Amino acid sequence: ARHSELKRFIPSINERMLTRQLRELEEDNLIERKVYPVVPPKVEYRLTEYGKSLIPILKSLVLWGKDYAKAIKFDNFKMDLPE
Numbered sequence: 813a814r815h816s817e818l819k820r821f822i823p824s825i826n827e828r829m830l831t832r833q834l835r836e837l838e839e840d841n842l843i844e845r846k847v848y849p850v851v852p853p854k855v856e857y858r859l860t861e862y863g864k865s866l867i868p869i870l871k872s873l874v875l876w877g878k879d880y881a882k883a884i885k886f887d888n889f890k891m892d893l894p895e
Contacts, residue, residue: 814856842866 813821819830834857837843842863848854859867881887 813858814854818857837863 815830815834818834819825819827822830825833834843834845838845838857841860843857844860846856846858848856
């Protein structure tokens with residue numbers, strides 16, 4: 813995904829925080845950054861194999877959160893599972 817696409821997924825995040833988080837995820841080998849030699853610069857991010865290994869864990873956490881929200885009758889829990 814491109815930086816602007818990620819920003820659309822998380823509209824409340826500011827540019828500085830998004831950039832910082834992307835750098836940390838890259839340092840932790842959870843994402844990889846690919847820079848294309850074009851003008852204007854094009855940068856894409858994708859999950860590494862380690863990053864992909866987190867998907868089942870995160871899906872389980874979202875399902876748990878949905879169940880817990882129902883148990884405490886919290887109706888505003890809205891989180892879709894990624895494909």
